[in-house]
Amino acid sequence: MHKVRIGIVGCGAIGSSLAQAILSDFSERARLVALFDIDSRKARKLCRRLKHRPAVASTLGTLIRQSDFVVEAAGASCASGIAQRVISAAKDIMIMSVGGVLRDYPRLCELAKKKGSRIFIPSGAISGIDGLRAAGCGTIKKVILTTRKPVVAFRGVPYVMRKKLSLEGITSDKIIFEGSALEAIKYFPQNINVAATLSIAGIGPRRTRVRIVASPKINRNIHEVRIESTAGVIVSRTENVIHPSNPKTSYLAVLSALATLKGMLDSVNVGT
Ligand SMILES: NC(=O)c1ccc[n+]([C@@H]2O[C@H](COP(=O)([O-])OP(=O)(O)OC[C@H]3O[C@@H](n4cnc5c(N)ncnc54)[C@H](O)[C@@H]3O)[C@@H](O)[C@H]2O)c1
Secondary structure, eight states, X not given: OOOEEEXXXXXXXXXXXXXXXXXHHSTTTEEEEEEEOSSHHHHHHXXXXXXXXXXXXXXXXXXXXXXXXXXEOSOHHHHXXXXXXXXXXXXXXXXXXXXXXXXXXXXXXXXXXXXXXXXXXXXXXXXXXXXXXXXXXXXXXXXXXXXXXXXXXXXXXXXXXXXXXXXXXXXXXXXXXXXXXXXXXXXXXXXXXXXXXXXXXXXXXXXXXXXXXEETTOSSOEEEEEEEETTEEEEEEEEOOEETTEEEEEHHHHHHHHHHHHHHHOSOOOOO
């Protein structure tokens, strides 16, 4: 059986976890063939830790040539350019830095159609995307994301400072921001992926509403999604555990990428 050749771009928290999991869980159906990181020391370091060592590509182009399927786990500022190059080469891509491709998403979809490539976007740090996609086959009226974070998460955030929002000594939840996903992505880049994924899967960044709340009562990020549709009301709540090697990344985001890979490789697909 032909094994899918996987290349990983970005060898940080997500790229490293995925590399290890591909070797341990998917070796029957996939082969990790190449790693690329703008900081080549990171790619070499990850490579040394792996049981079956992939190639450390010296350029993105080399990695794309060696792979059938590319995982983008690099960053918002470069994600769109990486996706463009992978799809132009008629290869498949899984995009982790979803916020970075939001603006170019329609163009990338058009290109993928022309080239016969597939774009995979994992649910990431939220749940409820399955229901949202199903509801979208009918009519979705509203999508509201409420993100609650511990107060410390807002220290030094430019939007909070500019608005002179005082968070010292608060004893109950305080709404920091309410607006469209498009605005939320602009003002709170640290929430970019969740809001972008929800927008792409549902009714777009202008109509998706986002509320950001500072809470003195919690010590982890909690995302609540409320969907109102002709199929009924769907509510999901995800209390995230952080990734051990990057406190900005949720552990669920890595697992969701693995589940997406599994879905791509398996002959059976459960869920929407
Ligand atoms: N979809 C989601 O829900 C979700 C959740 C968490 C993180 N993410 C996103 O996934 C991406 C990776 O997250 P992470 O925690 O692994 O980050 P990280 O900072 O730990 O790792 C990123 C790696 O990419 C490398 N890199 C940066 N620019 C590059 C380029 N142009 N080409 C190649 N490599 C490059 C860096 O050197 C670094 O090693 C981030 O953009 C993050 O926002 C998405």
